[in-house]
Amino acid sequence: MMKTILWDFDGVILDSMPVRDWGFKEIFKDFKPKQVNALLNFHKANGGLSRYVKIRYFYEHILNESISEARVLDYAEAFSVLMKKELTNPENLILDSISFIKDNFRNYNFHIVSGSDQEELRFLCKALSIEHYFISIHGSPTPKKQLVKDLLDQYNYNKEKTCLIGDSINDFEASEVNGISFYGYNNEELKNLDRGYIKRFDGFDNF
Known part of the structure; x- marks a missing residue:
């Protein structure tokens, strides 16, 4: 029991997943669609991981670039602003x-x-x-x-x-x-x- x-x-x-998919597309809209789609696939397969992990994954494993902690936090904050606006609908x-x-x-x-x-x-x-x-x-x-x-x-x-x-x-x-x-x-x-x-x-x- x-x-x-x-x-x-x-x-x-x-x-919330469709909205979060959109959020990642929005914060990474300046990158190639193929790269963003690779992130979305990782995001969907690992729903329990934080956005901080996913943002680092995007840079380190998809772009093969390093990213500072400050830059991760900037992206995470931009993502959060979008989520607070879009996810308060009780529907x-x-x-x-x-x-x-x-x-x-x-x-x-x-x-x-x-x-x-x-x-x-x-x-x-x-x-x-x-x-x-x-x-x-x-x-x-x-x-x-x-x-x-x-x-x-x-x-x-x-x-x-x-x-x-x-x-x-x-x-x-x-x-x-x-x-x-x-x-x-x-x-x-x-x-x-x-x-x-x-x-x-x-x-x-x-x-």
Whole structure:
């Protein structure tokens, strides 16, 4: 019986991936489309990684150039400005998971652990009026694996009664390295990993 649920954000609570795709295209609009498309492929395959990692990847592995930390932060800030403007529409909330969260936040310990920028994440949760459903909300630049470890340590949660729900292989890896269960959601490629796959929360009672 699970007591603590750690939630990924993008693709699990908020249908934000198309907007984030657009955001990367926008901040890198001065580069060749082929190069930007290579980044988007990496972005889609690694949804749980932070934008800081993806920006460095774009420069170091696609452009084969070095990039300063200050330049990474500049790009990340430009990306965040776009996200704060575009992602506050409540129509982007995934109703299936949000309904479960609203109905059950008193029955579990809910936390958000996301690859999204932490300050932006908290801004969006407040703007979308969902922050009060979660004990805490955490994001990048701290890697998700570390966020999960820090939460387990801070709250002394029982690992056998804690799970992470996510839509990417990075979410699974963050749960596995910390010894907690994982449930895939909104990505059928995750169907055969760990505890199982949540097709819909409506009627799901395996916790």
